[in-house]
Amino acid sequence: MKLPDATAAGKVLMGLLVLLIVMHILLLLRVIPYEVVWAGKIEDTSMLAVHETSALAITGIFLVVVAIKLGHVEAPRLKRAANLSMWIVFAYFAMSIIGNVTSEVSWEKVISVPLSTILALLSLRVATQN
Numbered sequence: 182m183k184l185p186d187a188t189a190a191g192k193v194l195m196g197l198l199v200l201l202i203v204m205h206i207l208l209l210l211r212v213i214p215y216e217v218v219w220a221g222k223i224e225d226t227s228m229l230a231v232h233e234t235s236a237l238a239i240t241g242i243f244l245v246v247v248a249i250k251l252g253h254v255e256a257p258r259l260k261r262a263a264n265l266s267m268w269i270v271f272a273y274f275a276m277s278i279i280g281n282v283t284s285e286v287s288w289e290k291v292i293s294v295p296l297s298t299i300l301a302l303l304s305l306r307v308a309t310q311n
Contacts, residue, residue, distance in 0.1 A: 187310035191251040194303040197296070198244040205237040220284040243270050250307055267308035274301035 207213045208229065215229045223229050247270070248254040249263035256263070274297050281293040 185306060187306055188251060190303045190306040191247055191310075194300065194307060195244060195247050195251075195253075197300060197303070198240055198247065201240045202237060202244070205233050205240060209233045209237070217286055217288045220280070220289065221286045239273075243273075246270060247307060250310070264308075267304060271301060271304035271308050274304050277301075 208215055215223045219232055246263050246266040249256050249259050250267050277297040281289045281297055
């Protein structure tokens, strides 16, 4: 079986990261109920704001890292950092699989486990690109 092209994997990864950013914004706006995320541990809207703002920032940074790695953002000085950071992105999504599997919220198991797996595999493919 042939692995997908790293550029194609990166484009899909970027699209999914944009969708995650939209999801985080919808959670902040309370369009999506916060009880279905963070393993159901969010107790109030201030806690939601902290967690979702952090998640939004991290996802945005990941998007920039992928864009630099793929050459969509010209940042020659950051290319080496982007190469290393892609491995961090991969590790983050790989660890999120574990968190989602152990969640008590069924939505996270049904939706987030497959999504985290796809994100981890796409991140791995982009990270292994020379």
